[in-house]
Each structure stands twice: as C-alpha cells, then as structure tokens.
Amino acid sequence: MHEAITHTAVAVSYLWLIPALPALGVLVNLSLGALLGKGAVGFIAPGTVAGGFGVALYCLVQILQLPPGSALEQTLWPWISAGNLQVDIAFRVDALSAVMICVVTGVGFLIHIYSVGYMHDDPSYARYFIYLNLFTCAMLILVLADNLPLLFVGWEGVGLCSYLLIGFWFDKEANASAGKKAFVVNRVGDAGFLLGTFLLFWSLGVGTHSLSFQDIAAHAKSIPLDTVTLITLLLFVGATGKSAQLPLYVWLPDAMAGPTPVSALIHAATMVTAGVYMIARLNFLFVLAPATLTVVATIGALTALFAASIGLMQNDIKKVLAYSTVSQLGYMFLGVGVGAFSAGVFHLMTHAFFKGLLFLGSGSVIHGMHGEQDMRRMGGLRTYMPTTYRTFLIGTLAIAGVPGLAGFFSKDLILAHAFSSSPVLWLVGLCAAGMTAFYMFRLVFMTFWGECRADEHTKHHIHESPATMTVPLVLLAVLSIVGGYVGLPEMWAWGNRFDAFLAPVFAAAQGGEHHMEMGLEYALMAASVGVAVGGIALAYVLYVARPELPGQIADQAAGAYDLISNKYYVDELYDAVLVQPALKLSNLLWRVVDVGIVDGIVNGSARVVGASSSFWRRWQTGNVEHYAVSMLFGAVLILVFFAWHSS
C-alpha cells in the first residue's frame, strides 16, 4: 500500500542552523562566560536552543506540506573522499528526523529553562550550560545526519557530553566512578558500532558509496544474509550500550549521579534513545535480518521486565526513574524489534515527554528537600509542593498506561504489535506494564502521600520550586496528555496520524500490514488497562491502606526480596565474572614477571589490559643493553618469519 510513495528531496539552506545555534551558545559561553555573568549565560544557552526549536518546527511544517515521503536536504561540503568512498557533511530531515529534532530541541529547551532555576546556586553555572549546549548540538547532528559516519560524530559527541555531565560534581568519588563506568561500558557498544560500519562499507560492493542512508538502502539487498545479520547485530551492540539494554544497562542507574536536569535530558529523553533512533533509521537494513530483529525484540522485552522488577524495590527516587527508563527503552526496542518502527518512535516521543517530566519533577522534589533522594525520608509532599505533585501525578498516570494519556496509546500500540508477532513477547511486556504501574505509584505514595518522614529541620524548609522550574513541568504535563492523540488506535476518530506521517520512512519494513480484529484489539487494550489498574491498586493497598504489609512480605519472601532489592546482583556478577578474574590474572602475571618495579595502578575493568601493560613496562628496564638485545631478538624473529612465510 505504500508503493506509490515517491522519495523526493528538497534542497534547503537552513538545516545547518539547527545544530549551529547551540554550538554558537557553546562558543559564546566558553569565551565570554566568565565576563557575562549568570544572567547572560542563563539567557544565551536556552535562547540558542529555542532558536533551534523554531527552525525545527519550521522544518516540520514544511515536511507536512510536502507530499508524503519528501525530505529536506542540505549538503554542506564534501567531507571524506577516498577512492570509491564519498562522504558528505550533509543533513537530511524526513518525517523521522523532523520528529526527533522537534523532541530534542523542544524538550531540550524546557530542560534548559528548568536548569536556569535548578542550577542557580552552582558555582560551575557556565560550565554546566556549555556542556548542555554542546550535548544538544551533538544530539542534533546525530538525528540530522544523512550518513552513518556523520551520525557517528553525533554518537561520540553525546557520549562525551554524557560522560562529562555524569561526573559534573566530581568532588564526590562515587560520581567520578559512575562516569568511568558509563565510559567503559559505552566503549564496548562503540566497538560494535564502528565494526558494523566498516563491515557495512566493505560489503556494499563496487561503485562509489556515500554511506548515506539512501545509498545503504539502495544496496542493502545485495548483501548476503549472513553478513547483514552480522552487521545489524554489531550495530545493535552499539545500541545496547548507548540505550542501556541488557547486558550493558549497568551504567545508566549509576549515571544518576549527574545533575537531575541532565538525567532528564540525556539519560531519559534524548541520548539514551539514540539506539532506537539508529535502528529505526536503518530499518531497511534490519528488516533484511529477521534473526537480528528477533534478538532486538527479545532483548527489549527482557530488559523491560528485568529493569521494571528492579524498579519495584528501589528507595532512591532517581534510581526508580532510572530503572524505569531502562525498562521503557526496552519497550521501544520491543517495538522496533517486532517491526513496528513507528510505534517504537511514538513511544520514544511520548516517553521523552513524560519521563522528562518525571525526572524534572523528582528534581523539584530533591531541590525542595535540599538534596534528599531517599523516598523513605519523604512523604506528604503534596501539601508542600502542589504544582510538582499535580504534574508528577500526570506523568505517573501517563507512564502507567492509564487511558487518555500519552503513554497509554504508545505502549498499547507496541503491545498490540508484539502480540501479533509473538504472544510470549506480549505477555512479558504486559507483566512489565503491571510492574511499571506499581512502582510508579509506589513512588508517588511514598513521596507525596501520607505523613512527612523528613526531620524537622528539612521539613521546615520544604518549599515549592520557582517558576523557571514549575513552568516547564506544567508544559511537559500538558504534552504528556495531548502528545498521545496524534497516534490514536486505528479504529478511533482520526486514527494513527503519527504512523501515517512516518510510514514513508518505514516503507521497506511494512510488507505485511497487521490488521487486527477489532474485538481482539479491544481485548488487548482491556488487558493493558487491567494490569495498570491492578498495579496501581496493589501499590495503594501496600503503601497507603496497609503500610505494614511490605515489611511482612519482605520477611516471608526474604530470598526473592533480597535478590530484587540487590538488583539481581548483576553488578556483583560482573565483578565476580569479569573484574575479579581480571584482577587475579593481573596478580598472577604480576607475581610471575615481577622484578620489583611495581607501581602501576589501574582500577576497575581496565585491569586486564593493566596486567599486560605492566608486563610491557617490565620490558622498559631503562637498560641500553636490554634494548639492544630486544632489537636483535626482533630482527631474528623477522628473519625467521620471512624464512617461514616465503618457503
């Protein structure tokens, strides 16, 4: 039904402005930030993002007016040209990119505004906004890029900014090591991404290639199945790193060490969705590898369930939201994995609204509570912080999948597609949905309901946040409600406009449309609503009606309770399986080759390399004779190798 779509591109000259504006903010604040003072910095940084948002909206309007399947293009200059490789610095806005740039700049702008209030007393105010603008610029390059190498520019850029912002308050040891963990885990993902790119380039065959997405799409069908499966799997490894999926999710909960608006922008609304975006962008490649898609969907569903179950028992307000983010990202991967690319992107968008809202709301709570993050010392905040409470409740209803709010439509769409692909995946997703409703309402009840459990001094100072913080909350709350109405179920009112808008981008993926019986669709919907209400009710019983129950349950099912509240001991498992053996190996090598010059210290997962590193340091005795002998040794080896190789 999409054969008639023509892919026309309109050359325009203003796309560069979108990433350039935040980049300008970086330059101005970097060079003049110290002179300008907080007022100007806090005006310039959000202002440039607002400018980007303006251009992004203009692009969206243009795309909507052009015939379906059209795109805006701007080639700035030829970038890498070598032999039959011809990569340009080029931006392209089609329906998918238009959605992404609007989300990144729109939500990004609100979070910048919020940060003006939240970071007001921080001594490193200018540095914070430089990083934040730099991040926005890199994220925009990522979603605007017309080709894979340029996408990688953004990919690395957002990773670097994320790293710098996790460790923003570096005076705390834990923050620095959280940054390091994020960094090392993301390296694993990046290796997959880079190798996938090179393998793709290698397998595209003869002829000049630009590695642009159209170029890849045009030649993808000629790649053998095994190769395409390997390429997509490698790229997916990159996605699991960036988007915190099993087994590389471990960095995201620790990343909450950064300032809360950063958690909202980078570790919820935008950067962590880059993996989903990348797969959606390369949908034509992934549909050629059904095995990879099965892996994607399975990992997604498992991550959704796994992370949701950890979320059940966390007591740190940001940790709950962090595991929730991992879980919701799992939904998105489940969506794209079952071929429902537009549903995955739809959830990406609604999630940006409500999770951005929830994180900012938690930031408002933490701000009001003077840095307190433990929900066991909160409670009763709805009387102290009414705006925060109301907006937070809307976000919670949205993520829990209560009908009428954004999360309901997008989550339901994914689950419906999952059902037609595999009822097992659907069931896993459904369980996770029930857990989501439970842990989110547990959070609301523990934080905003009941008696305040804070000490008298803190209680005395609890206050509602200033307008720069509450206005973004209200706007995001509105979006968390209305954002879902662009993608209603097919049988309602105007149906799924969002899907129709994105359809041309995913034309390759929509060979067989799933047309579900209306009765079945309503049944699935009822099941979703049922588990959501069930989860909420259970949370109400346990944390409002009979608050003594959770303790009793914990006593009776101590084993399971320990397992989950300790996050399934995954960090410990990684420590035991990866870090400790590496340490042992390192120690062993140490003792075997030790000549008494032990002074190298490398920590964490770098121990493996550290061990061999110290081996090579031994080589470095400083003694000229040793060096000469080693050269002689090398010369002999080369001669022997030649003799062996040439014979």
Place this chain on the structure above:
Amino acid sequence: MLYRMINPPEISWIAILPVLLLSATAMLTMVADLWTDGPDREGLGWIGLVGLMATAIAAVALWNTKLTSFAGAVVVDRYGLFFTLLFCVAAGLTLLMSMSYLEQTDIRTGDYYSLILFSTVGMVVMATAADLIVVFLGLEVMSIAAYALAGIWRSQVRSNEAALKYFLLGAFATGFLLFGIALLYGVAGTTTLTGIAQTASGATAEQRTLLIAGMALMIVGFGFKVAAVPFHAWAPDVYEGAPTSVTALMAVGVKSAAFAAFARIFMHTLAVMSPDWSAVLWVLAVLTMTVGNVTALLQRNIKRMLAYSSIAHAGYLLVGMVAGGELGGSAILFYLLAYTLMTLGAFSVVIALGRRGQPNENLEDYAGAGFRSPFLGMAMSIFMLSLAGIPPFGGFVGKFYIFSAAVKSGYIGLTVIGVMNSLISVYYYVGVLVRMYMTDGGVEITQPSSRPYLFATLVVAVAGTIALGLFPSTLFEVARQSFLALG
C-alpha cells in the same frame, strides 16, 4: 689524472632548491649566532622560520614538475615535495614553540636552532632520495642532529642519558639498515631504486632470498626510526629525557621522514614483493598498536604517555602500509599530516604547563587545568580527542582513511584489531580530559596568551586539527596525487 676518470653527474640545481635553501638557512643561523649576544636568541628562530617559509615556497613552486638530480639519485616529485612541506610545517612549529620553551630551560646555545634545521635537511633528503645511499645519507644527517639535540640540555642528567641511549641504539639500528642496503646492492648491482625495482620484478629464486633478507634488515632499521615494536624500547626513555620541543620534533619529524623513505622503498620500489613484506608488517602493526596503547594506559608522565601514543600511531601507519594501494598510500600521507599537527599541539600544551625549574610533566599536574586556563584546556581536549580518533577532528578522518583502506584490501582482522586498539586508546587520552575537568588541584599556569610564540603554535595546531577533520577532502586529494606521483 683522477678527476678525468670520474664522470661528474648532471646536477639540477633547481630540483634541490628546497634542500639548498634549508641548508643555507641552517648555516646562516650558525653564523648569525656569533653576532648574537645575551641569553635571548629568538632572532635565530626567526631566521629559521623565514628560511622554512622560503623552502616551502620553493617546494610549492616545484609542485607541477618531476625533476631528478645527481644522475637520478635524488628525485623531486610530488611525493617528496609533500613531505618537504610536511617537514617545513613540523620544523616551523617546533621552532615557534622552542622560542617560548627555551626560556624555561638552560639551553642558551644558538646551535639549537641550526641543529633543528640540519635535522630537517636530513628529513628532506630522505623523502626525495631515489638511491639507497642517499636515503642513508639523509637518515644520518637527520639522526646525528637529533642525537645532539636530545642531549642539548646539558645540565639535565636525563637529557644526557636520552642522548646517549638514542645514539647507541640508533647506531645499532643503522647497522641493520646499512646491512640491508648492502644485501639489496648485492642482488641488484646498483643502489638506485629504479634498478632495484627492475631486479625485484624479474628476480630468480636465489635473488628473492637475498632480497627478502635485505628487506628484513631494512625493516629493522626503519622500524627503529618509526618506533615500531619490538624496536621501540628507546622511545619512551628518549622522549621523556629530551627537551620537550626536541621530543616533539622526534615524534613527528623523524617518524614522518622514516615513513617517507620506508613507504617509498617498500610500497613502490619493492611493490612486487608486497606479499612477503606485508605479512611481516601485519604482525608488526598489531604488536606496535597493541603494545603502544596498552602500555600507555599505565603511564603517569605525560611525555612517556605521548611516547607510547606515538608508538601506537606508528602501528596505525603500518596498517596503512599493509593495506597498500593508492588508498593505503594516500591514507598514510594524510594521517602523517594530521598526526603531526595534533602531536605537536599536545607537546606544546606540555610546554605551556611547564615553568622554569618545574617541568610539570606528571598527569597529576593537569588537575583542574581546564578551568585555570580555558584555552589550554580546550586545545588539549581537541588534541587528545583527535589522537583518540574521535570525530570530528583530523585524527578521526585519518583513522577512517587507514581502516577503510584496510577493509577495502580485505584485511578485516587487522581492522578489527585496529578499531579495538583505538578504543583502548580513548581511555588514556580521555584520562587527560578527566584530569583537566574533573579533578581539583594541579599547578599554577602561566596563561599561554602571555607567551606569544607558544600561543601561535597552539592556534595553528588547533586550527589545523579541526580543519583536517572538517575539510579533509582537499588535502586528501593532494595526498593522493603525491602518492600517485611515485608512478
């Protein structure tokens, strides 16, 4: 009478104009030194800069020609001219940073400037040599000046030690190279590259054996100069001990010159033997990248870290040689330029952080430097990210070219190892950023804007590193034409 028996070769003076200008400048600085009083000898640096500028202009003027001189022993083609220009940039930036650096050392001798220029003369000779004897001549001119430079800070014990080590091991390595040259001469009956190429293309089994032995020994000699594992052991000690500006010149100039001759001889003259030598270089590349990167992780002295980093980069360049072909060759040329700019930049930052009697070369000294001098912090961040191969800087594009060439030539395994290595390297490069932006403490910093020469060096290196990352295609085309000029 004897002079009647010797046929004087025809000499094209135009062809050797760059070398002549450079040699004249070097001698001029020596003479001018006699008339320079007081500790300040920046004037000599200026003479050197003007001379390098003239040399570069001469090289550009010769761009569209292909001249030979000394009966074909010297060939001035685009390949040689590309490297001539590269050495002008490297030596120019080295002089520029030295003019600030020498203030914080006890080096008060004018010979410093002439030695840098003489070393550069050797490099140019190596890059334009079409005869193994001339290659050797250039290598020795370059190296002897470099030995002297390594030890020129006479009051520093580690400078003396560096010079002696470099000299002893360098002499040892030169022996291997000379032996290799002798073997090739034995096979071909000539030391000209064209003659050797002819012999190689129609070599009998016996000749092949000798050629292979000769190649093996030459690999040792060049491997030493480019600091490839296992001939790298000198580099960390010498890099650490030598005055920082000299280290910078060794890391970029000496390495590039060695690669110029190495690539000309192996990728062009001995191209028919590439199935033999590429297997050896494959192993050397893997060893060099891996040992360089892994050992760099543990370094806590920034000069040692950069030494291992430069070893690792020699490994990436060897990947380009293994990949071979037009793409591999042009990638090497491009990579050397990007490497030159970012490495010189990094060493300039090392100098900028140092003060008189206080070298500040430990990584701890970089704590908080990003806040105390935002410009230095930004510059160092760009150099480190570029060295790590993170876009959008020159180092990324260079690696992209090198690995694309390897992939196109079917060396998938080598590419995987290379990519893994560059990911390991990110750890220690970004470690410097972490020190600068995520820790407190550190040392007092003289703002670079108060040291105009150093500031200029940094600005050029930053601008070049960014430009090569954003607009690489023009320079890659130049590199491609240069490599194709080999014929």
